[in-house]
Amino acid sequence: MLNRNCEVKLDVLNDGDALLDETFEQFREAAQYVADYGWSDNPANIIDSKSELHDATYEEVREQTDLVANHVQAARSLAAEALDSCTELYFEEDQAISKPTFRGTVVVYDSRTITFNDDHCTLSTTDGRVTAEYVFPEDASDTPFETYWEDPAWEKSSATLHKREGTYYLHVNFQKEPETDTSTVENGTVLGVDFNVDGYLAVTSTGAFLGNADFLTHKRDVYERKRGNLQQTGTRSAHLTIQSMGDRFGNWSEDYLHRVALAIVLEARRHDCDAIAVENLKQIRERISNASKFQQWAFKKLQEFVAYKAEDYGILVDDVKPQYTSQRCSHSECGFTHEDNRDGDEFECLKCGKELHSDYNAARNVGWRLVQHWLKSGAGRANCQVALKSGTVNGNGEFSPTTKSGSTGSPLTSPRL
Numbered sequence: 001m002l003n004r005n006c007e008v009k010l011d012v013l014n015d016g017d018a019l020l021d022e023t024f025e026q027f028r029e030a031a032q033y034v035a036d037y038g039w040s041d042n043p044a045n046i047i048d049s050k051s052e053l054h055d056a057t058y059e060e061v062r063e064q065t066d067l068v069a070n071h072v073q074a075a076r077s078l079a080a081e082a083l084d085s086c087t088e089l090y091f092e093e094d095q096a097i098s099k100p101t102f103r104g105t106v107v108v109y110d111s112r113t114i115t116f117n118d119d120h121c122t123l124s125t126t127d128g129r130v131t132a133e134y135v136f137p138e139d140a141s142d143t144p145f146e147t148y149w150e151d152p153a154w155e156k157s158s159a160t161l162h163k164r165e166g167t168y169y170l171h172v173n174f175q176k177e178p179e180t181d182t183s184t185v186e187n188g189t190v191l192g193v194d195f196n197v198d199g200y201l202a203v204t205s206t207g208a209f210l211g212n213a214d215f216l217t218h219k220r221d222v223y224e225r226k227r228g229n230l231q232q233t234g235t236r237s238a239h240l241t242i243q244s245m246g247d248r249f250g251n252w253s254e255d256y257l258h259r260v261a262l263a264i265v266l267e268a269r270r271h272d273c274d275a276i277a278v279e280n281l282k283q284i285r286e287r288i289s290n291a292s293k294f295q296q297w298a299f300k301k302l303q304e305f306v307a308y309k310a311e312d313y314g315i316l317v318d319d320v321k322p323q324y325t326s327q328r329c330s331h332s333e334c335g336f337t338h339e340d341n342r343d344g345d346e347f348e349c350l351k352c353g354k355e356l357h358s359d360y361n362a363a364r365n366v367g368w369r370l371v372q373h374w375l376k377s378g379a380g381r382a383n384c385q386v387a388l389k390s391g392t393v394n395g396n397g398e399f400s401p402t403t404k405s406g407s408t409g410s411p412l413t414s415p416r417l
């Protein structure tokens with residue numbers, strides 16, 4: 001499932017403010033009640049299971065508050081997630097933790113508690129519904145609003161209501177099912193893509209070096225450090241600050257990966273490719289055994305985004321096993337495979353002497369693997385080839401230069417990436 005977020009300012013009608021403010025307060029109390037219940041000074045005894053917390057607190061919170069059932073559940077989920085991140089910080093990252101504390105300026109809405117209309121929404125409160133009009137930016141072109149709000153393919157799945165300096169904002173989560181029409185490619189040109197945890201995030205068989213993995217990791221480290229410091233201060237607002245910081249970092253990193261994915265797909269288009277070959281995610285995890293959870297998440301997202309974008313252009317995305325893609329010489333029919341061929345960023349074939357950037361060499365091999373798979377899998381795909389910088393190479397290693405004049409420019413190096 002593809003996820004996007006965007007925020008819209010609200011103009012609350014008919015004195016609904018008081019009801020929303022009361023809902024904020026009761027939602028806060030509900031989340032706090034659950035967090036208090038689940039918390040223990042001994043981290044091993046913290047209860048963060050949603051079902052366990054639900055069973056223990058639901059009836060009580062329903063009685064104590066005027067919240068609708070789905071708000072009680074949403075408050076419980078919010079508390080469960082906060083408790084879960086406490087145990088994760090403690091057990092997996094060895095950090096000091098303190099009991100989650102909630103401020104009263106967040107309410108989580110789902111399809112039962114919010115109704116989206118064209119120019120307004122209605123929101124459940126502690127006493128019936130409140131109507132609020134959207135306040136869109138004057139120029140909505142090229143903003144998330146135009147992309148997600150007006151495109152019916154994006155479903156508004158959930159939302160959180162916030163209040164900042166007296167103004168209400170709705171943070172809307174949009175979802176879209178990636179259509180997985182893997183229509184077969186009879187005879188096709190393949191773009192190979194190699195993913196990395198350092199240096200360039202993605203390198204293509206056509207020699208495009210895209211995204212900066214070190215920059216992404218650095219931004220993540222900065223965020224984690226801030227989060228750790230906040231967690232240790234244990235102040236009243238620390239937990240919600242962590243939450244909004246997490247949202248912001250999540251949006252930023254998704255957007256970054258989104259742009260890299262788009263650049264990959266545009267590269268495939270530029271070289272008239274019918275398919276994009278990527279490494280199998282499970283095997284990337286094995287190959288890069290020191291990849292952090294975040295990096296694994298990033299690869300997964302990147303592949304999702306590539307698959308989704310590619311589909312718009314009718315380009316197939318298929319994964320291949322990445323074994324030996326970094327050790328094999330991709331130069332025409334050579335194919336010599338040896339671990340000493342590669343030394344960091346440099347690939348120099350011990351047999352034929354060909355020198356290439358090692359990620360570029362790997363990307364060519366990823367493409368080659370898909371071509372091999374097609375050739376072996378049988379009929380109809382005899383004329384398939386890998387797209388290279390200035391031509392293509394077929395399954396036998398035969399190179400054909402690009403015939404179109406000027407169709408292959410310099411490697412795509414977007415300064416934004």
Ligand SMILES: [Zn+2]
Pocket residue numbers: 329330331334335336349350351352353354
């Ligand atoms: Zn070689």
